[in-house]
Amino acid sequence: MSAQAQQSEEEWADIAPDAARRLVIAAVQAFAERGYHATTTRDIASRAGMSPAALYIHYKTKEELLYQISLVGHRLALDILERPALADGSPAERLADAVRSFVRWHAEHHTTARVVQYELDALSPEHRAEIVGMRRATDAAVRGIIEDGVRSGDFDVTDVPGTTLAVLSLCIDVARWFSTEGRRGPDEVGDSYAALALRMVGAAGA
Template sequence: MSTAEETAGGEVAPWGEVTPDAARRLLVAAVEAFAERGYHATTTRDIAGRAGMSPAALYIHYKTKEELLHRISRIGHTKALDILRTAARREGTAAERLADAVSSFVRWHAGGRTTARVVQYELDSLGPEARAEIVALRRQCDAEVRGIIEDGIASGEFDVLDVKGTTLAVLSLCIDVARWFSIDGPWTPDEVGALYADLVLRMVGASK
């Protein structure tokens, strides 16, 4: 990731695409605040304060508080889809690709748990049009995972009763990592990624 940067929290934050600098600082501050307290409990004064600016400065770069959430959500979902798509389209068996998809997707949710929490849990705070755009991205994520599982069934690697349900369960398992993962906990993002890849291979009947 050429645009990745390190924040104070030690997370990978690919916000390099957001310019100018002040707009990026505000967006990063918003991600942290939304993740900590939730969208509705976060005030625009809090966001501006974290970015070292006055409350009014926020409105130079963003029309509303919701636009901030929308931008965060779109960037985050695009990144998530990119991760799954890369794993789905690499070379290898379906089992290798599924393990790759799960472990990298989980690493993203664990390592970037601040961003992931906002992206995955504040969807309902968006207005109807913004939410529709994000929901479309989610469906593409779903399709990538389902594609790998279908490939594995076709090749005889996997043994799955309910493709749709299993796809949903796999994504659900990964997404929920953002809820419980803590950097102070007993695992590193890599360890959770490896554990979950193993569990998911068992779920699709591909374990050795």
């Protein structure tokens, strides 16, 4: 099994049965490559090694596949950001931690992240509303760290919501441009972005 395929298997390990997992993995690849609307259910099924009809045994619609991907992805993103948000340590350490791991995830899983971050509008209104709620939580996690830093005097930020948005925006956009062919790997980009984020909040000595 290729390293890529191995990684996909781990990422979606808790989806059963096997055929449903293969469909999700196939859908992530297809959606990331061509976008949700340009992907056909026939393409997803054939990537997963089955007939077009088999997809509908495991998922009611194509949109439900996207929802599944979006839900798991956002849950993971929220986990990644809330760990440093609730941790001990200086605001600078926690912000650096949050940005580093969030960026590393966007780089390492950039196919999944691309679907999660850029295909939101293809969700049904109900599913979309649910996901938007989770995104508010990720925003609150980062904003909390920055507020702590401002309160303690470690950060110098006048517009906290605006800076929060900018930091998150910078991280999310990694999914758009990151390529495994590029000069830097996920770890390098994560470290570099953690330093950039500290500069953006005016952390002393950054």
